[in-house]
Amino acid sequence: ATEVRCQEKTRGGVRYEVILGEPDVKADPPKKKMSPRNFVSVQDIEDKLKAAEERRQQLESNKMAALSAKMQKIEEASRKKDEQTSQFITATRQALEQKMGTVTEKREAYITDLKTKLKDHIENVEKTRHSLEVQADEVRMAIEEKLKIASIQRDENIKKMLDRLKEHEDQVLKVKSSNNAKLQELGNQIQDKLVQAQNRKEQMEQEQLEKLRKNNLRTIEKQKSVESSIENRKSEVINLLENKLCIAEQIREKEIQKKLEQAKKNNEHLTEIKQTLETKKTEQVQKLESKLSAAEQKREEEIKKKLENIKKREKHAEVVRQNKAVLSAKDADKEGEMVSSG
Helix, strand or coil: CCCEEEEEECCCCCEEEEEECCCCCCCCCCCCCCCCCCCCCHHHHHHHHHHHHHHHHHHHHHHHHHHHHHHHHHHHHHHHHHHHHHHHHHHHHHHHHHHHHHHHHHHHHHHHHHHHHHHHHHHHHHHHHHHHHHHHHHHHHHHHHHHHHHHHHHHHHHHHHHHHHHHHHHHHHHHHHHHHHHHHHHHHHHHHHHHHHHHHHHHHHHHHHHHHCCCHHHHHHHHHHHHHHHHHHHHHHHHHHHHHHHHHHHHHHHHHHHHHHHHHHHHHHHHHHHHHHHHHHHHHHHHHHHHHHHHHHHHHHHHHHHHHHHHHHHHHHHHHHHHHHHHHHHHHHHHHHHHHHC
């Protein structure tokens, strides 16, 4: 075999040898010698078949015996089971009958108790409703009385205000009449003074005419000055009287406006009081109605709950009765089967 050796070196500095050679050929294993064949006769085959048939029959007989023993055991177990089930059914039936009796008694007692409680509750609700209605009527009567009293007081106040206004108007009329009388007196006095002034004027004119004869120029100037002074005095008196009358009228109008404003304020205050009383009345009535409605709703809800509980209990009793009927039917069927099998 050829062999070639060479050295190689990796980058890391490791050296290794590479050997190249021809492949080795494996030798074939030695063959075994064939053994001579055994020849079987027909009689041997028949004997084997007979032995196999006997074994099969023996196995079948053993299986049948085991099956018969198992069937006997199963029958005994079923009989015991039937006895146990019948005993259990009788015991459960008796227990169920006792329970049903106690349940029915308890249910009837509970229903009677519920009925009595419902009657008591309904009576209490009726009493509370009646008391609330009485209270509402009392509140309504009190509010109506207060409103009547307030309306009467308002009417009395309005009457008083009207009487005061009438008195004030009478006073104003009296003042007007007195002022008119004073004005007339002043006018008469002014007229008297004017008459006196005219008389004096005439006298002065006569005197002046007499003097004019002596001095015409002086008399004319004096006459003009006298006339101007008289007219000025007359205009001043008239202006003073007009000013006094205007001031009196303004004062009277201001007083009338003040009294009217007070009357309006009083009316507004009375209307506000009336509105507040009406709002309080409506609020109290609404509160009473809400309380009554809440009480009615609670009563209805409690009655519904109690009726639902009664229905549930009746359904439970029906289910128990049905179970009892089913059990009795099963017992009857089993007894019939036992009779038919016997």
